[in-house]
Amino acid sequence: MTRKLGIIGMGHVGQAVAQQIITNGYADDLVLIDKNKSKVGADALDFEDAMPNLTSHTNIVVNDYAELKDADIIISALGKIKLSDNPNNDRFAELPHNRTEVKKVAQKIKESGFNGILIAITNPVDVITSLYQQITGLPKEHVIGTGTLLDSARMQRAVGKGLNIDPRSVTGYNLGEHGNSQFTAWSTVRVLDQPIQELAQQRGLDLDQINEDARMGGRYVIVGKHYTNYGVAAAGVRLASVILNDAREVLPVSNFREEYGTYLSYPAVVGRDGIVEQLQLKLTDEELYKLRQSAHFIMEKIEEAD
Known part of the structure; x- marks a missing residue:
């Protein structure tokens, strides 16, 4: 059975997730999505350059929400905050930005027809996990945060x-x-x-x-x-x-x-x-x-x- 995963957000966390998935051969097909088109395109090419030296192959698709319809799992790794914006290590400092982005992304996931398992890494993860569940309408047991x-x-x-x-x-x-x-x-x-x-x-x-x-x-x-x-x-x-x-x-x-x-x-x-x-x-x-x-x-x- 083909294993298909999606990663939304290719910043520091998303690219680390993708690297682990590709290096370990956890997915046959991987969908990478990010607002920064040049960055996500470069990541995809970099991973393809790595594959001749790996023991497995992964097919990579970039910035196509329609490809998420038959994905087994989507991982939300979007988010952006600077140390200077969060001096007290409060993950809720990320909420204003991430809430807005997640609402847009969740709607696109819903429109894609995705019916798999959604994993949220995005902070503040408990709130974001709840938002994803509410907007996508997926069963609660199918929307999970990495949490603690x-x-x-x-x-x-x-x-x-x-x-x-x-x-x-x-x-x-x-x-x-x-x-x-x-x-x-x-x-x-x-x-x-x-x-x-x-x-x-x-x-x-x-x-x-x-x-x-x-x-x-x-x-x-x-x-x-x-x-x-x-x-x-x-x-x-x-x-x-x-x-x-x-x-x-x-x-x-x-x-x-x-x-x-x-x-x-x-x-x-x-x-x-x-x-x-x-x-x-x-x-x-x-x-x-x-x-x-x-x-x-x-x-x-x-x-x-x-």
């Missing part, structure tokens, strides 16, 4: 460094908004087959600092190079791969939770049909409070975006 899949990875990285182990050996989740109100749900985190709280006492880990590292990890990267792209691109591509392969993997992605009335990050089983099953974690009272507060914050911003 990246924040959870940053937590795993920080814990792994603190214990000198591979971050993939750390399990657990960051929940809520992909933004300043997200938090590490330490009750879910296990490492070396132990609850993290017990191990932290034994090994002298500062969980408050690790939580801050996860929450502000993007800020450290932005200060150094003025944007982030590799980490979130890896999260987006992993999510797309899980969907394409019907892997039914549990991931902390932004999905619509009825009990909170909004999109937010909470682990769910992801497969070919998008959100296949939602988990119900046994969180502490403090974690439940933080999650409700984060949900309330997201809902307020969604109302502003309408």
Whole structure:
């Protein structure tokens, strides 16, 4: 079966997503869309120049929304903001620009007849995911944001460094908004087959600092190079791969939770049909409070975006 993906927005994040997809041979057909015609055309040619040295081939189409009709997945990576415009690392600083662009793009996606799975990377991702669902009319389980899949990875990285182990050996989740109100749900985190709280006492880990590292990890990267792209691109591509392969993997992605009335990050089983099953974690009272507060914050911003 032919695997067809679309990427909308070929800035730093979009091009990193495309590079990972092409290099790893995840798609047979790839549609690249960007308002900057010369840039997206140059990207396509550059990728075609790379293919003779790759182990797989990808057919590339540029700036044709009609080609999205039979795509399996569309990844929204559009967005533009400068460090000087966002000194406090507030992803909602991106909302005025991205809201306008997403409304236009979502309408074009709807008009194309697309009926696959839509992945949103665009920030503020929980609000943007909601906008995409509302405008395209796709089922809620078919519109997913990368959410705290990246924040959870940053937590795993920080814990792994603190214990000198591979971050993939750390399990657990960051929940809520992909933004300043997200938090590490330490009750879910296990490492070396132990609850993290017990191990932290034994090994002298500062969980408050690790939580801050996860929450502000993007800020450290932005200060150094003025944007982030590799980490979130890896999260987006992993999510797309899980969907394409019907892997039914549990991931902390932004999905619509009825009990909170909004999109937010909470682990769910992801497969070919998008959100296949939602988990119900046994969180502490403090974690439940933080999650409700984060949900309330997201809902307020969604109302502003309408």
